[in-house]
Amino acid sequence: GAVVSQHPSRVICKSGTSVKIECRSLDFQATTMFWYRQFPKQSLMLMATSNEGSKATYEQGVEKDKFLINHASLTLSTLTVTSAHPEDSSFYICSAGPTGEDGYTFGSGTRLTVV
Amino acid sequence: DQQVKQNSPSLSVQEGRISILNCDYTNSMFDYFLWYKKYPAEGPTFLISISSIKDKNEDGRFTVFLNKSAKHLSLHIVPSQPGDSAVYFCAARGNAGNMLTFGGGTRLMVKP
Numbered sequence: 001g002a003v004v005s006q007h008p009s010r011v012i013c014k015s016g017t018s019v020k021i022e023c024r025s026l027d028f029q030a031t032t033m034f035w036y037r038q039f040p041k042q043s044l045m046l047m048a049t050s051n052e053g054s055k056a057t058y059e060q061g062v063e064k065d066k067f068l069i070n071h072a073s074l075t076l077s078t079l080t081v082t083s084a085h086p087e088d089s090s091f092y093i094c095s096a097g098p099t100g101e102d103g104y105t106f107g108s109g110t111r112l113t114v115v
Numbered sequence: 116d117q118q119v120k121q122n123s124p125s126l127s128v129q130e131g132r133i134s135i136l137n138c139d140y141t142n143s144m145f146d147y148f149l150w151y152k153k154y155p156a157e158g159p160t161f162l163i164s165i166s167s168i169k170d171k172n173e174d175g176r177f178t179v180f181l182n183k184s185a186k187h188l189s190l191h192i193v194p195s196q197p198g199d200s201a202v203y204f205c206a207a208r209g210n211a212g213n214m215l216t217f218g219g220g221t222r223l224m225v226k227p
Binding site for chain 1: 124151156157158159160161204208214215216217218219220
């Protein structure tokens with residue numbers, strides 16, 4: 001089946017620094033990748049949609065300059081949290097596709113803690 | 116405005132009994148619905164889906180029912196097993212694209 005690898009799984013960074021999260025489709029080409037964020041005990045909230053070779057489309061309320069998304073190839077998308085603050089601490093998940101019955105496969109997520 | 120709602124944040128069921136997880140939606144443009152299972156610190160895993168042209172889809176112990184007129188879907192797990200304990204998200208997709216809108220999730224606890 002389709003596999004999506006997301007790294008790192010956990011990262012702790014200092015306030016003001018930037019963190020890059022990678023999302024790779026290992027055995028298929030992903031023309032579209034989605035980035036989600038999940039706060040504790042809350043649902044997955046779509047942050048942005050990225051299509052290979054074009055600029056990402058951000059959801060309302062998501063700062064484009066803070067959450068930089070690059071989808072330069074059909075197998076890799078990156079989310080960079082710039083100038084991170086403690087309120088950016090969250091669980092970030094990507095999904096890539098289309099593949100299979102459900103269309104998109106999720107990565108394993110990244111737990112970001114900003115101290 | 117929450118377009119997909121799971122009104123029960125948690126559900127506790129005895130092993131072997133049926134688990135019923137509910138989901139309501141408001142957007143009539145949604146035409147495909149999915150259920151995901153999620154363990155802590157992991158990405159969601161696809162369970163089962165249903166197209167809006169159907170009212171039932173079954174896969175092993177999992178059955179999803181869709182009531183379009185009520186804008187309601189449910190996931191039935193029978194018999195429930197302790198390994199089913201997780202958070203279950205329903206998600207909906209419109210015909211305009213592949214973006215998923217998730218419900219808030221229901222934490223299922225299956226007691227041995």
